[in-house]
Amino acid sequence: MRFAIPTLLLATSPALAQEPPVLNVYTYDSFVSEWGPGPAIEEAYEARCACDLQFTAAGDGAALLSRLQLEGTRTDADVVVGLDTNLMAEAQETSLFAPSGVEGVDWDLPIEWDSEIFVPFDWGYFAFVHRADFDAPSSFRALGDSDASIVIQDPRSSTPGLGLLLWVKEAYGDEAPAIWEGLSDNIVTVTPGWSEAYNLFLEGEADMVLSYTTSPAYHRIGEGDDGYAAAKFDEGHYLQVEVAAAIEGSDQVDLARDFLSFLATDEAQSVLPTTNWMYPAKMPEAGLPDGFDTLIEPEKTLLVPIDKTPETIDAALDEWRAALSR
CATH class of the missing domain: 3.40.190.10 (Periplasmic binding protein-like II)
Incomplete structure (x- = not known):
């Protein structure tokens, strides 16, 4: 015998009604295109975080910073992906960004990296x-x-x-x-x-x-x-070194920092060479795909x-x- 559960109880049950946390990531247009790294990174991170990763495309990288400056502390962003070394000083002056919490990574970059706020994810x-x-x-x-x-x-x-x-x-x-x-x-x-x-x-x-x-x-x-x-x-x-950073005023700052740590993992870095067509900031175990040696x-x-x-x-x-x- 099956029992009918009242619809009202289903709708108001705290366990059933709880929504996964949303992580809003601002980035540039090509990052979230169907051929860009966004879809693969979203799928991989959501499998790890039990959250809803949502990308917001905001033009190109410099336009991204302009949008953040306009929105200020009212921004809906939790994380920004796609600023670069040329924008870091101006971005830091906004005081919108939190320390990343990412430490101890042996980056594979042409320059030394010591920023406590900005996390490199690729370069070229x-x-x-x-x-x-x-x-x-x-x-x-x-x-x-x-x-x-x-x-x-x-x-x-x-x-x-x-x-x-x-x-x-x-x-x-x-x-x-x-x-x-x-x-x-x-x-x-x-x-x-x-x-x-x-x-x-x-x-x-x-x-x-x-x-x-x-x-x-x-x-x-x-x-x-x-x-x-x-x-x-x-x-x-x-x-150019492209970077990501967490927003200081985010109500998901711990999740934002976890996402920044994820960007440094082999799982994320291995996606970038053949989707963003850049060098990974941390070389994946498999190395670079055939074809990069001809550049x-x-x-x-x-x-x-x-x-x-x-x-x-x-x-x-x-x-x-x-x-x-x-």
Whole structure:
């Protein structure tokens, strides 16, 4: 004999009514795309946390910080994934972020890492990607003197765009305005983010696009296409380390810190090379996929010291605006 349980009791039973905690993660658009790392990381972490991981896409990395600055302490974010070394100093000045609690990780990065707030999850070098049969320039000066057309991203909304700005500034110093003046005729358009720029390049709208030295690995591994390459520049290449951080005012700060620890695990790091197409911040036990060994390796790593980035960005932005407005 079956017993009918009153609907009211089911609805009000504390054990049945309890919802899993929600962890709201702000990130950039491509991270949560169907081909990005977001879906796999969400599935893996939810299996571990008994929580509901929800991603909120907020444009590109620089736009992500702008949104956080606008929302301030009213933000719904518990975690932010997708800021980088060029934005860390400005982000820290907001006082929105909590210590990560992540300690004792032996990071596989080109630089020493000692931040108590920001946790690295991947890294790469900026580069201009082109089709393999294109005779690409090998320096900014040569690019400016050439007829090559390029698509770049806006440094005010995009972390690659900001990386290019600091790449030119770090490589050329006071000569940066002249470099930008030389490049101005090569620029087809400036897009808000990386995805828009790369799609224009794939559609044949430009000879080269600002991306990463690792981008050809996507075509080689993901599409079986060896027809793309990254131009190796004589000046060296600018480094980007992407980072995640917990929000100080979050009501899920312990869960947020657990998620940051999860990002450093082999389970999460092994996802990144073939979804975000970047180098993992902590090398997985399986190493890198076949195809990464064919990528160019910069002769010189360029990076503005993190504590100097805000003032360097202000000066470089003025130079960039002036050159492109002529």
